[in-house]
Amino acid sequence: MKTWDYRVFWDEALKQIEREVSDQEFVMWFQQLEYVRSGPEDIIIQVPSSFYRDQVKQRYRELIERKIAELSGRTLALDFDVKPPEQPAPSAEPAPKKSGKRKSSPVIVPAAKGPAPGLSPDYTFDNFVVGDNNRFAANAALAISKNPGSTYNPCLIYGGVGLGKTHLLQSIGNAVWVTQENVRIVYVTAEDFTNEFIRSIQDNKTHVFKNRYRHADVLLIDDIHFLQKKHETQEELFHTFNALFDARKQMVFTSDRPVSEIKDITERLQNRFTRGLTVDLQPPQMETAVAILKTKAEKTNIHVSDDVISLICQKITTNVRDLEAALTRIAAYAELVNKDISVDVAQRQLKDFFSSPLQNNVTVDVIQRTVAAYFNLSANELKGKKRTRAVAFPRQLAMYITREITESSMTDIGLEFGGRDHTTVMHACQKIESRKRTDPTLEDVIQLLIRQTKEAGSKA
Ligand code: ADP
Ligand code: MG
Numbered sequence: 001m002k003t004w005d006y007r008v009f010w011d012e013a014l015k016q017i018e019r020e021v022s023d024q025e026f027v028m029w030f031q032q033l034e035y036v037r038s039g040p041e042d043i044i045i046q047v048p049s050s051f052y053r054d055q056v057k058q059r060y061r062e063l064i065e066r067k068i069a070e071l072s073g074r075t076l077a078l079d080f081d082v083k084p085p086e087q088p089a090p091s092a093e094p095a096p097k098k099s100g101k102r103k104s105s106p107v108i109v110p111a112a113k114g115p116a117p118g119l120s121p122d123y124t125f126d127n128f129v130v131g132d133n134n135r136f137a138a139n140a141a142l143a144i145s146k147n148p149g150s151t152y153n154p155c156l157i158y159g160g161v162g163l164g165k166t167h168l169l170q171s172i173g174n175a176v177w178v179t180q181e182n183v184r185i186v187y188v189t190a191e192d193f194t195n196e197f198i199r200s201i202q203d204n205k206t207h208v209f210k211n212r213y214r215h216a217d218v219l220l221i222d223d224i225h226f227l228q229k230k231h232e233t234q235e236e237l238f239h240t241f242n243a244l245f246d247a248r249k250q251m252v253f254t255s256d257r258p259v260s261e262i263k264d265i266t267e268r269l270q271n272r273f274t275r276g277l278t279v280d281l282q283p284p285q286m287e288t289a290v291a292i293l294k295t296k297a298e299k300t301n302i303h304v305s306d307d308v309i310s311l312i313c314q315k316i317t318t319n320v321r322d323l324e325a326a327l328t329r330i331a332a333y334a335e336l337v338n339k340d341i342s343v344d345v346a347q348r349q350l351k352d353f354f355s356s357p358l359q360n361n362v363t364v365d366v367i368q369r370t371v372a373a374y375f376n377l378s379a380n381e382l383k384g385k386k387r388t389r390a391v392a393f394p395r396q397l398a399m400y401i402t403r404e405i406t407e408s409s410m411t412d413i414g415l416e417f418g419g420r421d422h423t424t425v426m427h428a429c430q431k432i433e434s435r436k437r438t439d440p441t442l443e444d445v446i447q448l449l450i451r452q453t454k455e456a457g458s459k460a
Pocket of ligand 2: 165166167222
């Protein structure tokens with residue numbers, strides 16, 4: 001019988017791939033692959049989790065298969081084996097006798113532990129609706145909760161307000177809490193971390209502070225964008241990070257923007273945050289939004305018709321928090337008038353919701369000022385004649401955002417931007433669209449600027 005061993009080709013393929021992809025990609029996705037065996041038509045590779053398998057399949061399967069074909073002259077299909085989770089260290093007790101039938105391993109039901117300290121019991125994976133907008137992040141979070149400290153460390157979740165960052169972060173903590181014994185889970189917002197740190201210095205108790213954070217098994221820090229300009233806290237977190245990383249303890253962070261967009265933060269800390277896996281959350285599409293609201297309505301015993309739920313989801317596309325707020329508002333109104341809410345009435349209620357200050361007063365002027373400030377320019381420069389790159393790109397971005405969030409026509413926008421022609425505006429929008437396709441972080445910058453614009457508008 002012929003034995004097939006393509007290990008050499010596998011090793012060589014990996015070497016070549018290492019030269020072709022970025023260091024981070026290689027460390028992230030290739031270093032943990034292990035050759036298992038091969039047959040006449042396939043090659044089996046072991047991966048640490050099913051999440052990992054799906055990602056590698058989707059991103060790299062073709063590349064790997066092509067490499068192996070080039071090297072070995074045979075077309076082999078790539079197949080994956082998921083590594084079984086590590087078993088806990090064997091105890092002194094005798095192993096249970098194997099019976100003939102394959103038994104699933106006993107489910108360890110933890111002694112009723114009560115809720116995890118410092119975490120909300122509502123933030124669980126069960127309560128989190130998964131859709132295209134958050135699937136990658138949700139799967140990563142779930143994988144982490146099953147194997148903290150091993151595969152994706154650290155993990156950074158970023159996305160705009162109200163998109164579920166805190167929910168996912170705390171779900172990891174809650175899941176680890178119920179499945180592991182003697183585990184120290186520390187959840188903190190970056191703001192509280194900062195305040196505690198400052199207080200510990202004032203009270204001469206930094207050792208207590210260090211002790212708390214450097215001995216966590218799972219450290220979850222929410223909203224790290226808050227650390228902008230907080231130099232001493234950044235320094236402290238840097239050391240906390242290193243201690244935990246060396247001890248292979250899991251860390252997960254959230255941020256409302258990509259780390260590269262957090263200003264005034266040391267490079268080495270930025271570096272640490274993005275050393276592992278970075279995932280993002282986007283606003284939900286219609287179907288997911290409907291599923292989220294239906295779940296929410298069920299959980300909280302709110303009775304509204306499917307039509308009303310659809311209406312809310314059509315009208316509110318910003319984020320999940322706003323969706324929930326709209327639902328609550330309509331439910332409260334229904335209770336007040338003590339009857340079911342028709343679509344018409346809901347529409348009227350939502351109208352009020354929209355005329356809340358946050359959605360209003362977004363003028364071209366506010367957009368120009370917001371975008372200009374972001375790029376350290378003046379609004380006049382955006383409207384001016386200069387066409388250097390430092391001005392041209394922010395100007396295009398501001399035009400694009402104006403087009404997105406106001407009703408202005410291309411002609412109007414051109415006029416507002418120093419009397420330019422509508423074709424210039426069209427060109428700017430196309431430019432940004434195509435740049436978005438090659439630079440995935442651009443969308444986040446745009447969303448951030450839109451949020452800032454709306455906030456600025458509400459104060460105007
Ligand atoms: P963020 O921290 O990103 O600002 P949160 O985690 O506080 O957002 O989420 C805002 C609200 O939306 C919370 O009540 C949360 O439970 C809910 N939420 C967000 N995403 C989902 C989802 N996919 N499924 C269910 N609820 C969600
Ligand atoms: Mg949050």
